[in-house]
Amino acid sequence: MAKTTLIKKKICLLGPFAVGKTSLAERFVYDRFDEKYLTTIGVKISQKVLPPFKNDRDGQLRQHTFLIWDIAGLEKFDRVAENYFRGAAGALAVADLTRPETIEDLVKFCEKFSSINPKATIIVLGNKSDIFQRDETTLAELQKMAGEYSADMLLTSAKTGEQVENAFVMLSNAIGNYQ
Amino acid sequence: MNQTLRRLLASQNMGALLFDTQFTIVKTNPEAVKIIKSLGQATFETDLLSLFPELIGNESFIADILNQKEDNFRLDFISRLNDKGQSFFLNLLLLPDEEPGHGLLILEDVTTSTQALQAMNQQRYELFLYKRDPQFRKNLLSESLLGNTEKIQRVRQTILKLSKVPSATVLLLGETGCGKNLAARVIHYSSMPTDSPFVDINCAALPEHLIESELFGYEKGAFTHATTSRRGLFEEAHNGTIFLDEIGELPLNLQAKLLSVLETKKFRRLGSNLAIDINARIISATNRNLQEEVEKRNFREDLYYRLNVVSITLPPLRELGEDIILLAEHLRKIYNIEFKSQFKGFTDDARQILLNYPWPGNVRELSNCLERIMIFTEKDWIEASDLAMLASKPMHSTQSSQQWVIPPNGIILEDVERQLIESALKQAGNNKTKASRLLGLSRDTLRYRLEKHQLG
Numbered sequence: 001m002a003k004t005t006l007i008k009k010k011i012c013l014l015g016p017f018a019v020g021k022t023s024l025a026e027r028f029v030y031d032r033f034d035e036k037y038l039t040t041i042g043v044k045i046s047q048k049v050l051p052p053f054k055n056d057r058d059g060q061l062r063q064h065t066f067l068i069w070d071i072a073g074l075e076k077f078d079r080v081a082e083n084y085f086r087g088a089a090g091a092l093a094v095a096d097l098t099r100p101e102t103i104e105d106l107v108k109f110c111e112k113f114s115s116i117n118p119k120a121t122i123i124v125l126g127n128k129s130d131i132f133q134r135d136e137t138t139l140a141e142l143q144k145m146a147g148e149y150s151a152d153m154l155l156t157s158a159k160t161g162e163q164v165e166n167a168f169v170m171l172s173n174a175i176g177n178y179q
Numbered sequence: 180m181n182q183t184l185r186r187l188l189a190s191q192n193m194g195a196l197l198f199d200t201q202f203t204i205v206k207t208n209p210e211a212v213k214i215i216k217s218l219g220q221a222t223f224e225t226d227l228l229s230l231f232p233e234l235i236g237n238e239s240f241i242a243d244i245l246n247q248k249e250d251n252f253r254l255d256f257i258s259r260l261n262d263k264g265q266s267f268f269l270n271l272l273l274l275p276d277e278e279p280g281h282g283l284l285i286l287e288d289v290t291t292s293t294q295a296l297q298a299m300n301q302q303r304y305e306l307f308l309y310k311r312d313p314q315f316r317k318n319l320l321s322e323s324l325l326g327n328t329e330k331i332q333r334v335r336q337t338i339l340k341l342s343k344v345p346s347a348t349v350l351l352l353g354e355t356g357c358g359k360n361l362a363a364r365v366i367h368y369s370s371m372p373t374d375s376p377f378v379d380i381n382c383a384a385l386p387e388h389l390i391e392s393e394l395f396g397y398e399k400g401a402f403t404h405a406t407t408s409r410r411g412l413f414e415e416a417h418n419g420t421i422f423l424d425e426i427g428e429l430p431l432n433l434q435a436k437l438l439s440v441l442e443t444k445k446f447r448r449l450g451s452n453l454a455i456d457i458n459a460r461i462i463s464a465t466n467r468n469l470q471e472e473v474e475k476r477n478f479r480e481d482l483y484y485r486l487n488v489v490s491i492t493l494p495p496l497r498e499l500g501e502d503i504i505l506l507a508e509h510l511r512k513i514y515n516i517e518f519k520s521q522f523k524g525f526t527d528d529a530r531q532i533l534l535n536y537p538w539p540g541n542v543r544e545l546s547n548c549l550e551r552i553m554i555f556t557e558k559d560w561i562e563a564s565d566l567a568m569l570a571s572k573p574m575h576s577t578q579s580s581q582q583w584v585i586p587p588n589g590i591i592l593e594d595v596e597r598q599l600i601e602s603a604l605k606q607a608g609n610n611k612t613k614a615s616r617l618l619g620l621s622r623d624t625l626r627y628r629l630e631k632h633q634l635g
Binding site for chain 1: 232236
């Protein structure tokens with residue numbers, strides 16, 4: 001049987017306040033969802049082992065333990081914020097589909113994150129798809145934003161669980177194969 | 180770590196961990212052990228990265244600190260939950276130690292200050308989301324009928340049942356200011372999609388000659404000034420809720436038209452023959468005894484029965500016991516955000532006054548009372564003296580029903596206020612505390628008004 005290499009990776013959940021970063025982490029790590037909004041202060045870290053994947057380059061089996069950094073919806077990017085981002089292998093950049101202005105705000109997060117971690121992989125998530133009334137302008141804007149960071153885009157719902165696991169698995173595979 | 184630094188850290192309750200290039204902890208101070216134990220660590224790990232996984236990913240940067248290539252590495256507000264579910268916040272600061280190849284991790288427990296910051300942010304963001312996000316408003320409103328008494332619980336249960344029947348007509352009864360408008364919104368938001376309209380009409384506020392055109396709309400040319408066609412409020416409420424507040428004030432001729440709309444689910448704009456279909460929940464509210472009004476022939480019996488499919492009676496505040504404090508605390512938090520004040524709560528004496536007062540104006544009166552106090556007072560706690568105007572009124576008294584009549588040529592309200600203040604001061608022998616009681620104001624409010632009118 002092929003040996004699996006276990007690797008710990010720091011990944012960040014980025015985005016403005018109340019887009020659902022904590023809910024995405026809770027859904028992925030503990031498979032639970034709470035309707036009540038509770039603002040995050042600073043950073044909360046949780047861990048989860050992801051399914052093994054085959055590395056495209058050497059064919060080896062690898063498996064990631066994600067240290068998921070759920071970072072507060074920062075209003076300014078000072079040294080403290082830089083240190084939250086430092087050392088991350090990837091990020092899920094989250095916007096709220098029902099508040100299109102969060103897409104514009106997310107650009108600032110991605111810019112800062114990429115400047116600190118130029119090799120890190122970003123996946124853009126449009127969250128709250130369960131209550132999103134399809135609006136092509138919002139989707140196009142989100143797609144354009146993802147394109148600027150060569151990032152994949154997914155529509156997720158922390159409430160229903162739609163595409164949440166997939167988002168983390170995609171990030172794990174992308175980190176494993178391109179970094 | 181030298182002696183002075185050790186003493187300094189101990190005096191500030193800060194922990195310190197000395198570690199080497201392998202990230203192995205080689206020395207700790209007692210404060211560090213205490214902080215780590217409070218986090219619920221069963222065993223004391225000697226591997227720094229196992230103890231603080233927050234540092235993973237930054238190993239090379241930390242190595243640079245140990246080699247004095249970087250000054251420090253700081254992580255603020257690290258959130259941890261212990262095995263009892265208690266939440267902690269830590270600040271971590273990594274520094275190079277004077278001993279070569281060693282680093283120092285300084286730990287600071289900032290739980291208390293961070294929780295205060297969190298509470299503040301929570302309120303700020305909730306307020307923003309409430310104004311901006313219909314889904315958030317829907318969730319919050321469904322939790323907003325506060326109270327633990329059986330009467331309030333019964334109201335909440337009825338609303339929960341109504342949320343599953345979006346077509347049922349509802350009649351809200353209760354004294355003025357006891358939350359009928361809020362209850363109507365909760366029914367609407369808990370039963371309709373977030374973008375469905377909620378049209379609020381105060382039947383007492385609309386001039387009689389305009390009510391019909393406002394409710395049903397009109398076609399161009401329907402009357403002298405109808406230069407364009409206009410949709411009425413019933414049309415605006417299509418696929419949503421129409422809330423007819425103070426329904427007891429609706430003129431008899433319009434009661435017949437409303438009855439027709441309720442029976443046929445159709446109406447016509449003024450000046451039009453075309454019947455328009457309407458699909459909306461009708462919620463009406465009144466503080467009158469509608470049955471008595473029916474007996475007095477002021478209200479149509481058939482309309483009364485048509486509106487009274489499900490009725491909910493909102494209890495008056497004086498019957499809610501300890502819930503009065505719950506509501507007062509809720510309002511205090513809201514006004515703290517609105518006025519950027521820092522009131523921590525009510526003293527025991529103040530609570531007693533709130534519980535004893537009969538609140539004839541119900542929650543609206545409580546809200547206005549606290550708003551007034553929190554605008555004009557600057558301190559940590561709301562005290563009995565701030566509620567003096569309530570304490571001076573006997574328990575379960577009824578308010579004076581004296582009617583003020585405006586003379587035909589009108590008044591200047593500012594002059595009347597000035598004269599009343601002068602009169603109260605005279606009656607109280609210039610004692611401002613007594614005068615403020617006579618006027619039903621707090622001392623600070625009176626002081627503000629004395630300054631406004633340049634009196635004394």
